[in-house]
Amino acid sequence: MEISSIWYFLSGLTLLSALMVVFARNPIHSVLYLVFTFFCISGHYVLLNAQFLMAVNIIVYAGAIMVLFLFVIMMLDLKRNQPESKSSLTKLAGSVVAGSLLVIIIALVRQNNLPAPSEGTFVxxxxxxxxxxxxxxxxxxxxxxxxxxxxxxxxxxxxxxxxxxxxxxxx
Amino acid sequence: MNLLTDIFLAKAAFIGVVFAITLGIAAYSTYFERKIAAFMQDRIGPDRAGPFGILQPLADAVKMFMKEDFIPANSNKWLFIAGPCLSMLTALMTSAVVPFGDTVTVGGVTFDLQGIDVNIGILWVFGIVSLGVYGILIGGWASNNKYSLLGAIRAASQNISYELAMGLAIIAILLFTGSLSTKAIVEGQQNGHWNIFYQPLGFLIFIICAFAECNRTPFDLPECETELIGGYHTEYSSMKLGFYLFAEYINMFISGAVMATLYFGGYDYPGVDFVTAQFGSTVAGFVGMGALIGKALIFVFIFMWVRWTLPRFRYDQLMGLGWSGLIPLSMYNVVVTAFGILIGKPFTVGIAGFALLLVGLVVYDQLFVKKKIA
The missing domain is CATH 1.20.5 (Single alpha-helices involved in coiled-coils or other helix-helix interfaces)
Structure with missing residues (x-):
């Protein structure tokens, strides 16, 4: 299998689970999707041949910090502490801000044209x-x-x- | 290409064998746990199924599968199912980096008796151990039961607390080896230079943390039946409960194997040179695998022995031991080990540091701790 197809698959999975973090109604599901996102990012580290970062990412984020997140959210009474739904104006403003930020970042990355490492000096x-x-x-x-x-x-x-x-x- | 597939097949077969051994040992641990408990309490124990009751695990498995599989109303169905699955998954994943033996040649293919030899081996073990709590946490929450939730929360805080001391104990080992690879750690201990002689304190800390990470008595607060009915698996029945219990026994075996790898020379055994000279390195490799499994089984026995000897801790005592007992101790251990390596006498300094600690504890106890007059 081509390495790039693994990369595409992994990136798609990462984006999908990251989106599910935002869209999931249940906060516990959100946290679990976030854990899964961290796993996908660790997969990217493996593709970059950085196994140490992969292990540390899993130990620190998935193993410790997200457990504490889950811990705190499980203590909450989810039925009583539902955040009241935002007005449509807030939703609109949020989407506009987030969308323009996305456009700016994409434009920046495209314009900068980061140089690929040359094969001679690459370790x-x-x-x-x-x-x-x-x-x-x-x-x-x-x-x-x-x-x-x-x-x-x-x-x-x-x-x-x-x-x-x-x-x-x-x- | 042919070589690659041969090695792939050999590794796949080896991993299958490791899985089978792990599951078999876990199944028979339940039998031996009951037998050892019976011996310690002057009973007979299971003796109905087969001679000496050795078919008892099979009977238990059949019973577990035949029972009604009940999912409580108002529980989160998918997470309720995911809980035991995650527990089993994380329990089985750790064995991937444990080096079960040296290089062997079977059918013309030469390969290591190890799942994968990565240069972060011990961090992999550590990462999977830290993920082990998700199964309990998710299962406990999804049951929609206050007692299950309390058990799950206890498990989470206990695992996180004892991971710190465990990591610091591993750091002292890494100072010796200079590599994170489990294979390199074992190779540094060949010919009887086992880390236990250099790291008695580190081993003590590690085994206590292993008890806490496996949720075994005296640290089995998450399933403390006097306070929490059954803890995180109160609502579970049938094979889902079976998976939780099974995962615990797998964890015991694997943590025994990890302890043998880190402190007891892994697949090293007395007379390895003699066996290699007489029967060749392949036989020596398989004998080494047997030696490692034997060491792990001794640890499984110690787990059971302690379970039927010591009573359970109180929860605040557990946290106090973890945070204000083991973490300072393991920091002291790291400093002593580093000092020993710096001046080039790790053995002397290690023993001297351990003796100094004992003397210090006795003096502190005599001077500052008020004795109750009976």
């Missing part, structure tokens, strides 16, 4: 975890460390927000 193993690690810890060391500090601060902030103050009600 197929760029996405492998060893090369990625080498790159992160030599050339991009400073941004990498800054991002870890940012994550650390965010983590401390989350713990601070979630912490029970003295005298607060103990559930």
């Amino acid at each position: 197929a193993k760029t996405g492998m975890v060893e090369n990625l690690g080498q790159l992160l810890y030599t050339e991009y060391l400073l941004p990498f460390e800054l991002i870890s500090i940012l994550f650390f601060v965010a983590m401390v902030g989350a713990v601070m927000l979630g912490k029970r103050e003295a005298g607060e009600r103990n559930f």
Whole structure:
């Protein structure tokens, strides 16, 4: 089978499941479609020969973050917390904004004409975890460390927000 | 092209064999669980179906399939069916990267006794384990039952909490090997250099996390019948319930195989050189596969042993152990291991770090923990 036909199939699946995230009536179904979308994106990473990104994408997004999403939505009483339906003016404005954004992005991509990698200098193993690690810890060391500090601060902030103050009600 | 198809067929046959072995062991685990429970409680256990009751799993399977398959009203039908399917799927997917043996030659085709040797092997295991919770979560929610939902939510928070400590324990192993590939991890441990000697603390953390990830006693809070009737599978009947229970036994076997791979040398066994010299590398490879399965079965026995020995934890104790017990411990383990590798004496430093930890715990206990006077 041609690799491009796999790509087309996977892209179609990704777009379809991403659309279903928006169109599904039940929030739980939305979350599950989103998980499926992440799987499709992981498939794209495999096609790009970046297995490490694929594994990390599944572990972090599908395995942890979406479980927490599902967790929170399952706690809600879905019958009582239905969002009231928007007026048709809001719907129209939303479609116009989203549609024009889509057009702008497509125009941008078409105009930029991103250069294809030349076959002589292309290294197929760029996405492998060893090369990625080498790159992160030599050339991009400073941004990498800054991002870890940012994550650390965010983590401390989350713990601070979630912490029970003295005298607060103990559930 | 011919070579490619030969290897493809060999791999396909091998994966089929692994599936058959996994399912067979999972089926017979139910029998041995009851036998071991009976032994520990001074009973006889199942002995009606066949000699010593060894046909009991078949009888159970027939019973499961014959029972009425009931889908509760007001449940979400498709997700209700998807729950057990997802559990089985994720349980069976992990074995793809476990190296069951070294290279063998059968019928002129040389291949590894491993599903796929990817350079992210252990991350694959980790990713599939983290997906394992979806089956429980979806099934519990789709049942439209408060007890099922509570069980599902417990399972989700428990899995996420213990994954962190598990990942940190794996990092210490990766420091030794320098590769994420499970094959490379096993090859680094050949000839008796098993990681358990260098990583006793890491193994302790990993096995505790494995208990929690498999929802086994003492961490089987999601199906705690005193509080939650049956937990996430309260509403399930017939073979759907069977799939949930089956997935648990598959998970036990696979986590045993992963623990053997990471800490007990995988397919390494004493006298591998002798067997290779006497009978050739193919026989040695298959003996190695037997050795790995044997190690995994020992872990399955430990799972059962602990189940019938220890009582269940309380939920806040479970969370406390995960977050404030195991995660700091595994961070300490990573630091000690890194220090040992830095100064070039991983074995000495590993043992010294473990001893230091024990001494520190005893001193802390004596100085700061108030004793209750009986």
